[in-house]
Amino acid sequence: ISLATKAIGNKIRCARIEDVVGEVGSENVQGEMQHRLDVISNELILRCLGDRDNVGILASEENETPFLLRSREEGGRYAVLFDPLDGSSNVDSSVGVGTIFSVLRLPDGGSREVAMLSPGKDQVAAGYVLYGSSTVLVLTTGNGVDMFVLDQSIGSFVLVTKGIQIPSGNKTYSINEAYTEKFSKEIQQYLEWVHENDYSSRYIGSMVADVHRVLLKGGVFLYPPTKEKPEGKLRLMYEANPMAMVIEQAGGMAVDGSKRILEIEPSGLHERTSVILGSSDQVGAVLQHCS
Ligand code: AHG
Ligand code: MN
Ligand code: MN
DSSP: OOOHHHHHHHHHHHHHHHOOOOOEEEEOTSSSSSEEEHHHHHHHHHHHHHHHHEEEEEEEEOSSSOEEEOOTTTTTOOOEEEEEEEEEEGGTTTEEEEEEEEEOOOOOOOOHHHHHTOGGGGGGEEEEESSSSSSEEESSSSOHHHHHHEEEETEEEEEEEOOOOOOSOOOOOEEEEEGGGGGHHHHHHHHHHHTTTTTTTOOSHHHHHHHHHHHOOOOEEEEOOOSOTOOEEEIIIIIIIHHHHHHHTTTTTEEEESSBBBGOOOOOOOEEEEEEEEOHHHHHHHTTTOO
16 A cells, blocks of 8 residues: 555656646546546556455445455455545645545455455554645554654655544534535534534545544544435445544544444445544534434
8 A cells, every 4th residue: 555655646746747637538436527547546556456465355436346356265365445546626736635445354254245345343454645745644453543654755654643642622624514505404503503603614625635634633524415415425435434443543433423434334335424523522512413
């Protein structure tokens, strides 16, 4: 993942020079326009991870079906699910974008495809890389959250913070507020409440960048269902689950409005979910309006 994301980071930073910005003209499995960098990032991850002896399955936002690479007997111990380029519609304007990944262990017997659809609480590792003003790798293997920054001069991710804890007491919310009329009554009431209670708003529109700010500074990030997207927009397996593991491992909360995201029993690789995550106090403030 570190090799692939270093390569993706370089492609993003040179995208204008190499003229690889813009849409390719085809839709991905989500029915969303693919950007050229979506395709390039996906291929880089597939190539880097596909060669690893212990990777059994690779599953991407950009591919309808997972790649079944190696059986358990052939050494395929892990499934890696990923969003190769998150926030790709922002990339043409040089806004921070990212890569999100989730790692599940494959069982000795049984169907690999079924095992891949495990709830997020079974993840053995998760994290993201943010290609922002610096390139940051945030990683959890179930024992806290560590942050690495890419040192361009040596080409390595260097550990800068161990055991990140998400701060509380930050009255900042992050939501696409233009959808207010399309949200549920509960979310509309929450938004009225924040307006009356000295909150500040921050929304980039790249989940990785928004969640990274929330992880470091505190606050809450929301992508609730809308009238057009009654399931929510964000994908459970390679957006919500890995971010939920990171946030919980940092002492925060990640829910869909009624339960922990990590406890959702997935029904499909590309299923969507509502997302409310961040500092426990701020997620709690949202939930007070939901009950
Ligand atoms: P992706 O680029 O992987 O399709 O993800 C885009 C997502 C996510 O990054 C962000 O939180 C959300 O889309 C923003 O959606 P809106 O423009 O509807 O706010
Ligand atoms: Mn995404
Ligand atoms: Mn994406």
